[in-house]
Amino acid sequence: MTRRKKLYEGKAKILYEGPEPGTLIQYFKDDTTAFDATKKAVLEGKGVINNRISEFIMTRLAGIGVQNHLIKRLNLREQLIREVEIIPLEVVCRNIAAGSISTRLGIPEGTPLPRSIIEFFYKKDELHDPLVTEEHITAFNWAATQEIDDILAMTLRVNDFLTGMFSAVGITLVDFKIEYGRIYEGDFSRVILADEISPDSCRLWDSTTNEKLDKDRFRRDLGNVIESYTEVARRLGIMKEMPTVIQGGITGGAS
């Protein structure tokens, strides 16, 4: 693998300098963390599956006009992406109560919500990513009012599209987390979708059995994490290229 400058290493991904100015390479690791990285594991092949699933979803979102940072997938673990100025928010969209909204508001997990609910969390590990409101976001200049409006509209479009896409393959989209970044075009800036969309960042339940096919399998020690991620990829019709990776346990960087 060519030597290139590492710009940032997160819990599940690494960002390297890209081949052109304004581009980066996003590398998907097998590392998996939960509960503010107090729980950790290496799940062989996870990065390969998430790279592929995220590419599939981002490509389809671009197809319906949701601009995002993906330029193209480069190999098993890497994508060429546009460099963005990350907005320090985790944007969560929920259709069914689960996880933190269930504990915070006392809503039993699995309760359908009266309508899709979008929540903002401030990306700050030391503070455990606290829930924030639009008041905080504008007061502290994390995003402008117009940017929040764009984020809300895009997130609802993503939700509608993904809900339909997953439902067609027997999967219920319970909730998901996405992140946005700014790109500059002359004097103007625009908000586009960034990061990844994968079973690490969504809650996906089998529509018939309600079996979890996402990161909750890791968080809650349910086992078969990789098998469940692979099942999501298989149902989306993107499994063909992957069986050898999963069975053979390729862990190193791709070509």
Ligand code: UDP
């Ligand atoms: N999520 C994520 N990264 C985080 C926190 C949450 O991708 O740092 C995703 C999570 O997988 C779920 C959704 O966001 O699909 C909502 O998570 P929640 O607020 O319920 O938090 P959790 O119960 O995961 O702590």
